[in-house]
Amino acid sequence: MLRFHKMHGLGNDFVVIDAREAPVAIDGPRARAIADRRRGIGCDQIVVIEPSDSADAKVRFFNADGSEAESCGNASRCVATLIGGEARVETLGGLLHMSAEGANPSVDMGSPRFDWNQIPIAYPADTAAMPVAWEELEAPMAVNVGNTHAVFFVSDTDAVELDRLGPIIEHDPIFPNRTNVNVATIENPDRIRLRVWERGTGLTEACGTGACATAVAAIKQGKAHSPVTVALPGGELVIEWAPGGPIRMTGPATYVYSGEADL
Numbered sequence: 001m002l003r004f005h006k007m008h009g010l011g012n013d014f015v016v017i018d019a020r021e022a023p024v025a026i027d028g029p030r031a032r033a034i035a036d037r038r039r040g041i042g043c044d045q046i047v048v049i050e051p052s053d054s055a056d057a058k059v060r061f062f063n064a065d066g067s068e069a070e071s072c073g074n075a076s077r078c079v080a081t082l083i084g085g086e087a088r089v090e091t092l093g094g095l096l097h098m099s100a101e102g103a104n105p106s107v108d109m110g111s112p113r114f115d116w117n118q119i120p121i122a123y124p125a126d127t128a129a130m131p132v133a134w135e136e137l138e139a140p141m142a143v144n145v146g147n148t149h150a151v152f153f154v155s156d157t158d159a160v161e162l163d164r165l166g167p168i169i170e171h172d173p174i175f176p177n178r179t180n181v182n183v184a185t186i187e188n189p190d191r192i193r194l195r196v197w198e199r200g201t202g203l204t205e206a207c208g209t210g211a212c213a214t215a216v217a218a219i220k221q222g223k224a225h226s227p228v229t230v231a232l233p234g235g236e237l238v239i240e241w242a243p244g245g246p247i248r249m250t251g252p253a254t255y256v257y258s259g260e261a262d263l
């Protein structure tokens with residue numbers, strides 16, 4: 001029997017499995033079965049909290065298609081509230097520092113990476129304005145914030161057919177590990193509107209790492225300043241970043257219910 005917590009961050013919803021006391025084996029096929037909204041529990045990502053030798057916990061993230069992701073911002077805030085207080089958490093994308101003090105948890109997501117082979121992309125190219133276009137979506141900035149993101153600045157994020165273009169960009173061979181796809185509109189230097197096509201999951205209500213990558217891209221290009229509010233369909237996050245330093249993300253994390261399933 002699988003015991004789980006159902007949680008969400010701005011509508012980006014998770015099945016969280018606390019495997020710190022007893023191991024729980026999750027692989028791609030089992031993750032897909034859990035995420036299935038008709039036959040399983042249903043969620044955007046599965047989050048597994050495990051013991052760690054070097055930190056307070058280790059966390060693994062699986063997308064709805066069963067692929068394992070290096071990082072997940074919204075799930076990290078949910079993990080922060082479950083662990084409580086201050087915690088250092090190991091992930092495939094790096095060490096995260098979490099704080100569940102105050103109304104909204106904060107997570108220090110580590111420093112962004114910009115080199116072509118750190119994104120990664122298939123060949124050396126300018127990652128600040130990649131020399132590529134998919135119809136009206138052109139010259140994205142590529143940023144790795146633990147996981148891979150392509151950020152497109154557009155005049156109206158709602159006008160982009162992200163459900164059609166997102167999967168084409170996600171699977172383009174220029175991104176050997178696929179990519180998350182962000183379309184952002186700068187409302188003013190304090191506020192960005194964002195929609196995200198998530199690698200391995202599709203359109204979601206919100207993406208925490210997408211908000212981090214987009215804020216970093218906007219600040220680096222002089223379009224926004226820190227702290228900046230990123231408004232997603234599911235709600236708002238505040239992102240702080242200064243060049244050379246780590247990214248700090250603050251926003252809500254919501255507990256929905258706990259349950260058991262035969263999956």
Ligand SMILES: N[C@@H](CCC[C@H](N)C(=O)O)C(=O)O
Nearest residue numbers: 069072073074147207208209
């Ligand atoms: N929902 C997430 C990101 C989840 C992982 C992503 N789809 C990937 O494959 O990198 C977030 O809140 O950051």
